[in-house]
Amino acid sequence: MFAGLTDRSWLWLAAECYFVGLLLGTWSLTRRNRQSGVAINTIIAVGYLFQLTGLWLRGRAVGGCPLGNTFEIFQFTAWSAITLYLIVGVTFRLSLLGYFTSCLAAVVTIVSLAIPAWDATRREHIFGGNPWIELHAAIALFSYGVFALLALTSVMFLLRNFSLKQKTPGGGFTFLPSIMDLDSMSVRLLVIGVTLLSISLAVGAVYWLRDLQSVNLTKLLLTVVIWLAYAVALGLRLKGKLLAQRFAWAGVILFGFALLSLWPVDASRHARPAPARVAR
Amino acid sequence: MSADHFFVLGATHHTAPIEVRERLAVDAGTAEALRGELASIPGLREFTLVNTCNRVEFYGVATSPSAAVEVQARFCARQRFTAAEFEQFRMSLSGFDAVRHLLEVTAGLDSQMLGETEILGQVKDAYGAAQARGQTGPVLNRVFQKAFQAAKHVRTDTAISSGQVSVANVAVDLALNIFGSLAKTRILLLGAGDIGEKTAKAFQSRGAGSLSVASRRLESAMALADSLGAFALPFWLMPVKLAEFDIVVCATAAPDTVVSHATAQTAMRQRPARPLFFIDLALPRDVDAAAAKLQNVFLYNLDDLAKIADENRAAREAEIGKCRALINTRADALWKHIEPRLQASLNGNSPLPEQGRPA
Numbered sequence: 272m273f274a275g276l277t278d279r280s281w282l283w284l285a286a287e288c289y290f291v292g293l294l295l296g297t298w299s300l301t302r303r304n305r306q307s308g309v310a311i312n313t314i315i316a317v318g319y320l321f322q323l324t325g326l327w328l329r330g331r332a333v334g335g336c337p338l339g340n341t342f343e344i345f346q347f348t349a350w351s352a353i354t355l356y357l358i359v360g361v362t363f364r365l366s367l368l369g370y371f372t373s374c375l376a377a378v379v380t381i382v383s384l385a386i387p388a389w390d391a392t393r394r395e396h397i398f399g400g401n402p403w404i405e406l407h408a409a410i411a412l413f414s415y416g417v418f419a420l421l422a423l424t425s426v427m428f429l430l431r432n433f434s435l436k437q438k439t440p441g442g443g444f445t446f447l448p449s450i451m452d453l454d455s456m457s458v459r460l461l462v463i464g465v466t467l468l469s470i471s472l473a474v475g476a477v478y479w480l481r482d483l484q485s486v487n488l489t490k491l492l493l494t495v496v497i498w499l500a501y502a503v504a505l506g507l508r509l510k511g512k513l514l515a516q517r518f519a520w521a522g523v524i525l526f527g528f529a530l531l532s533l534w535p536v537d538a539s540r541h542a543r544p545a546p547a548r549v550a551r
Numbered sequence: 552m553s554a555d556h557f558f559v560l561g562a563t564h565h566t567a568p569i570e571v572r573e574r575l576a577v578d579a580g581t582a583e584a585l586r587g588e589l590a591s592i593p594g595l596r597e598f599t600l601v602n603t604c605n606r607v608e609f610y611g612v613a614t615s616p617s618a619a620v621e622v623q624a625r626f627c628a629r630q631r632f633t634a635a636e637f638e639q640f641r642m643s644l645s646g647f648d649a650v651r652h653l654l655e656v657t658a659g660l661d662s663q664m665l666g667e668t669e670i671l672g673q674v675k676d677a678y679g680a681a682q683a684r685g686q687t688g689p690v691l692n693r694v695f696q697k698a699f700q701a702a703k704h705v706r707t708d709t710a711i712s713s714g715q716v717s718v719a720n721v722a723v724d725l726a727l728n729i730f731g732s733l734a735k736t737r738i739l740l741l742g743a744g745d746i747g748e749k750t751a752k753a754f755q756s757r758g759a760g761s762l763s764v765a766s767r768r769l770e771s772a773m774a775l776a777d778s779l780g781a782f783a784l785p786f787w788l789m790p791v792k793l794a795e796f797d798i799v800v801c802a803t804a805a806p807d808t809v810v811s812h813a814t815a816q817t818a819m820r821q822r823p824a825r826p827l828f829f830i831d832l833a834l835p836r837d838v839d840a841a842a843a844k845l846q847n848v849f850l851y852n853l854d855d856l857a858k859i860a861d862e863n864r865a866a867r868e869a870e871i872g873k874c875r876a877l878i879n880t881r882a883d884a885l886w887k888h889i890e891p892r893l894q895a896s897l898n899g900n901s902p903l904p905e906q907g908r909p910a
Contacts, residue, residue: 431728436843438855440728441714441862449731450826511823515847 278332279384281325282346286380288318289349292373300370300443311369318376319353326350336409342390344412344533345383349376351416352423359420359460367446371423379419403474410471411494415533417464418501418526421457425522428453432516454515457522461505468498493532500525555616556893557690559649560623560641561601561608564663567640575630575640577602588625590686594618597688599681599695601656603673605663608642610653612690612893619643650694650889651882657698658705659712660874666711666867671702690889701881708877711870714863718746718856719753721863722830725856726754726798729826729849733759739796740764740781741789741809743771746832747802751779754798763796765789767803790814794821800830801837808839815842823847830856 276284292314299311326346329337337343356372383389427447434444447453472494479491504521507513513521562575577585582602589598589609597612609622627637644652655661657674678695681687687695706712715721723733730736738759740751743766751762762781766772769785776783784792793799793814803809810829815838819827824847831838831852843850 435725435728435849438851438859440725440859441866445713447728449727450729452731454824514823515826517846 278325278328279390281321281328282380283384285318285322285325286377286384288314288321289373289377289380292318292370293377296367296370296373300446308369311373315353315369315373315376316357319350319357322346322350322353322380336405338408338412340390341534342383342386345379345389347409347412348415348419348530348533349379349383351413352376352419353416354413355417355420355460355463359456367427367448368420368423371427372420375419375423404478407471407475407478410467410474414464414467414471415529417460417467418522418529421460421464421522422526424453424457424460425519425526428457428519429516429523432519454518457518458508461501461508461522465498465501465505468501472498489535493535497525497529497532500528555619555645556614557612557649557694557889558616558619558643558645559608559610559652560619560643561606562637562640563606563608563642563661565661566642571640572605572607574632575607576604577607577630581629585626585629586681586684586686588629589622590684592618592621592625595622597691598622598686599677599691601674601677603670606656606661608656610649610691610694612688619645646890647882647886650886651878653694653698654701654878654882654885655875658702658874658878660705660871660878664716665864665871666706666713666716668706668712671699675699690893693889694885697881697885701878704881705874705877709870709873711867711874714859714866716860716864716867717753718832718853718860719750721856721859722750722800722851723753723757725830725849725851725859726828727757729828730797733757735760736797737761737795738763738798738800739784739789739793740775741786741799741801741837742766742803742833743768743775744802744804747800748775748779750800750802750830750832751781754800755779759798767805790817793818793827796827797825798828798830799838800832802832803837805833805837806835809833809837810839810842812839812841812845815839815845815848819845819848832856 292311295314296311326337326343329343333339336347338347352372353376356368428450430444431447431450431453434440434447435450448456504513504518504525508518562572564572567575577600582600586600589595589600594614595611595618596614599610601608601610607626609626611619611622613619623637623641624634626632627634652661653674657671659666659668659670662670674695678687678691681691715724726733726736733754736759738751738754738761740747740762743764751764755762762776762779763784764772764776764779764781765784765786765788766775767786769783772786773783775781789809793810794817799810801809815827815829826847826849829838829842829848829850831850834853836852838850838852840850840852842848
């Protein structure tokens with residue numbers, strides 16, 4: 272039944288799963304039904320397998336990690352967030368995190384699929400056949416997935432904080448995790464994200480120092496600024512200077528900035544001369 | 552009629568005022584003696600006594616209606632009630648109505664605090680006690696087991712038990728929304744009055760870690776601390792020690808503010824990453840309302856808590872129709888299963904069928 276499906280068809284199936292998770296979660300919330308957690312996790316897991324298959328097919332076709340255009344970058348970021356959710360979210364049983372992850376994954380994957388221009392062309396051999404550069408790119412995008420999850424826990428924190436401050440803890444807010452659980456999870460995610468991005472930049476820096484012309488200045492600056500911003504946020508949090516809703520807002524705003532930076536970063540790669548584009 | 556052979560009789564908070572229920576209440580020793588007496592009633596084949604602060608009920612299976620009359624007579628004799636006096640407050644149902652009543656009781660629909668969950672444990676205990684003494688048989692076994700299933704079904708599929716309806720439990724739920732677990736929280740109770748004590752007990756019953764009591768009269772604080780298994784703290788030390796606590800239950804009779812904005816701010820500077828939850832149950836209020844504006848500080852006063860409790864109560868009441876429909880369906884199916892077997896077995900004077908006995 273699935274044998275002849277293209278990579279995009281698998282990715283559409285994944286996006287549909289995430290969307291169903293979103294719908295089911297919304298329906299459960301409106302009906303105050305706590306039982307849908309298992310169902311949502313199952314749907315996310317099925318979507319994850321579809322997405323993994325789609326990315327694997329794409330990776331096999333291009334002979335490397337599928338990060339050759341905006342579409343692939345968005346898909347990979349959503350896949351990273353889901354991977355981390357399936358490890359972290361299910362382990363720590365943060366209620367509603369599955370729902371929020373489903374929402375994020377549905378939006379990111381559907382938007383990337385709905386804009387054909389993002390996947391109209393892709394550059395081949397963007398890593399110059401160097402597996403370390405490929406690793407650098409994959410870890411960097413995986414860290415973005417971590418930051419995506421951090422943005423979700425931050426949004427959940429803001430909602431929980433708002434409901435408690437406004438003295439309206441009932442309704443859909445009932446299912447949100449506690450302030451302390453969300454804060455603790457956000458700090459852990461920030462530590463993981465900053466560590467991964469640091470490793471990625473360290474790997475990239477080794478090759479950049481060998482050939483300073485190999486990396487576009489815009490990409491370099493944006494990536495370093497994002498890394499620095501998250502690192503500063505982590506430092507301030509650990510020193511007790513950036514706390515509660517301010518810390519949560521930082522998690523949301525920084526991820527928005529990181530997500531927006533993907534366009535110029537990707538465009539800067541296309542701006543480089545030489546490598547040929549292949550029509551899909 | 553087989554319907555008369557399955558009965559419930561007793562008195563509840565719906566039929567008897569509290570002073571009557573006090574006289575009807577059966578202590579453990581009396582209950583034991585009464586069970587022994589009831590077991591000797593001719594024709595009473597199965598029975599269970601459900602005895603809580605709001606109800607005393609006898610569920611029975613009898614070969615003739617006279618057995619139920621005899622149960623009432625023995626109970627009245629023990630509790631020094633005349634039959635006429637007891638009948639003013641008596642609740643008596645049989646057949647399908649008795650089955651439905653048990654299902655409603657077990658699901659918390661008949662409770663004074665609608666949807667409360669404690670009653671399920673109490674009914675289970677009552678059934679367990681009767682079963683251990685060999686006083687239940689196939690009918691009561693099946694009816695009680697089905698009642699437990701129905702209670703679980705009602706609580707899972709409706710919002711009848713969602714949200715707390717007492718001020719103390721609302722406060723505990725809010726604390727859980729902030730801290731996740733109470734095991735590692737430190738609680739300070741300001742004031743040694745009744746409402747503070749009840750709230751402190753609610754926290755302890757939900758697994759609160761450490762509790763301290765501070766009162767202007769140190770001896771009152773020590774006495775309450777002693778009864779709660781808590782620590783006593785001199786009241787004047789409170790501003791200095793405030794940062795060490797996560798939850799502060801304020802219930803003093805002080806005419807002025809006890810915790811000022813500055814005091815709360817100083818405490819938060821020492822613990823900026825950890826929330827501080829004030830539960831202000833005092834009138835006039837103990838905590839300066841401006842403290843709520845501080846980051847990581849949550850302040851709820853008596854009106855805030857009462858409003859949430861009222862909303863939860865209204866939400867539960869809105870679920871009654873749905874619950875009753877679920878209970879009616881289950882009671883109907885259960886009665887249809889039991890009635891023919893009850894009739895056949897009583898006519899034939901043979902032992903009741905065993906298929907209802909739980910595994």
